[in-house]
Amino acid sequence: MTAPSLQDGPAFLPAPQPRFDGVDLQALAARLGTPLYAYSANAIRQRIRELQQALHGLDATVCYAVKANSNRAILELMATAGLGADIVSAGELRRALDAGIPAARIVFSGVGKTEQEIDAALDAGIARFNVESLDELRAIERVAGARGATARAAVRVNPDVDALTHAKISTGRAENKFGVSIAEARDWFAERGQLRHVRLDGLHVHIGSQILDLKPFRLALHRVAAFWRELVQAGHPVASIDVGGGLGVRYRAGHDQAVAAADYVGVIREALAGFDGRLLLEPGRWLVAEAGVLLTRVLRIKHGGERDFLVLDAAMNDLQRPSLYDAWHDIVPASTQTRPLATYDIVGPVCETGDTFARGRTLRACEPGDLLVIQGTGAYGASMASTYNSRPLAAEALLDGGRYALVRRRQSHQEMVAGEQSAQDWETP
Known part of the structure; x- marks a missing residue:
């Protein structure tokens, strides 16, 4: 497609x-x-309700992807509805906090976090970092250590899945800059005992944006689920799985067939059946x-x-x-x-x-x-x-x-x- x-x-x-x-x-x-x-406030509220209803019964936190639309009024709508935020910069962290989104519902993604941004996020008390490289993991360890703090982190795995979307918004292929291979993530967990100031206990995956087909989601999540089970069997804790975002929308009437929230969540339920930790979702485009x-x-x-x-x-x-x-x-x-x-x-x-x-x-x-x-x-x-x-x-x-x-x-x-x-x-x- x-x-x-x-x-x-x-x-x-x-x-x-x-x-x-x-x-x-x-x-x-x-x-x-x-x-x-x-912007229509009621259209946004309707999308939020649709997703929250689909997630009923799951231990799940919806973290709105601030990059999609960072206007304060939009962020305040998300805060009022109980959503968290997925951020990729210190500026987005400030925006989310200023709009009333609690730090405990904020996750920090992105491949280029600076030490100053890491420090600001630790100071705010965000929920966790989605870590994209070994160098970043070491930077978080270093900055958290200097503060005498412990950072919670999830490794962003790159499942090498074609999202069937535009090449410039596809993020889950091996050649993309995002995340690390499952093989490298396995090594991180094997050596997690050496981390004194980072609690590595989560998985994260995000394969792209404007996805109009459930197949890439299903394939990516089944690969993540197999890795989660492998980690648990090896004695490693997995407290959260962040399934990212990427749900597509209708840009062209009569052409685009967007995936319903209930069908998307159904794939999550199927792939991650038996997981008893926290699920995180990062929709952006689909909400606004x-x-x-x-x-x-x-x-x-x-x-x-x-x-x-x-x-x-x-x-x-x-x-x-x-x-x-x-x-x-x-x-x-x-x-x-x-x-x-x-x-x-x-x-x-x-x-x-x-x-x-x-x-x-x-x-x-x-x-x-x-x-x-x-x-x-x-x-x-x-x-x-x-x-x-x-x-x-x-x-x-x-x-x-x-x-x-x-x-x-x-x-x-x-x-x-x-x-x-x-x-x-x-x-x-």
Whole structure:
């Protein structure tokens, strides 16, 4: 299975989207301007409930992957629902704590943790580290020892499983930078008695993102389960198994078939039957992607020799997924006005050919000033945005049953350049 490409022709025309979580999108855009991210609080709550219901009866903690969308208001929704956080930096640790997520429900992943970040995580009292290399394990031992503390850790095993997703978001193959082989993890446990300040008693696996098939999950978890049983038989404690995240979502109507939470949890129950420790899950995209839209206005229609270009006021700096992954997002009008069909390459104003949201996309004919809705942008949208071409970061709003709250104001020019200064105070290192 391959990820849908922005170059594919549409299977059918998605419906317009005039409202979102009870809010009139035309009125919202008129009030707050565009480009504008808008998130549905109720859509996020519904996903949380669906997952929690599927996990009923299991000793499980859901740790939201902060990298998907790190806006404080989103993190506060997770905290209110009792979720923890999966973090990959000290900055995400601060965000999670500031939003009210207890340190005891935070796990720290990622291949490049610095000693300063490890120290900050130990100071906060996080639940555990997901360790990706022997060098990192030694660094945690060293930093924890200097504090006179004991860090809890899980080894991230790389099960060499093809996640059947885009190559740039596949993380469970042997050639990927993440985790260690089961053979190396076996050696870690055999030598765990030499660790005085790290309690190595957990397993972690995460094979990739935007996975739309249960087979990779099943294969990876069965390999982890076999290793867990082997470790227990050898006398090693396994207090937790972190199954990662990766559940895919529907980016393209009529094409993507997302896995239901109950079916996913069913695979976990089957593979890890008999495990009496704590289960950890790290969903990110699945919780927030479809709960977000990017509102953008048509600047102009440019008639080229071979194609027509629909130029928007949103650009690749606002939403990088199409330029990074050739990713498909449904794009629909906010207006329900009936117009003839037209085919466009949908682009932004940034000075890159890669600043393209769609090629050969058919939708209702557009006019300058029309409001369009780029759907499925609640994950890896604003969190990956930049100020390339000196374009300010977009505003973000949280919608909730007909009302809205501005949860990030549009960046001003002064804020964008606040850290810059003239070269006046010269020094010699």
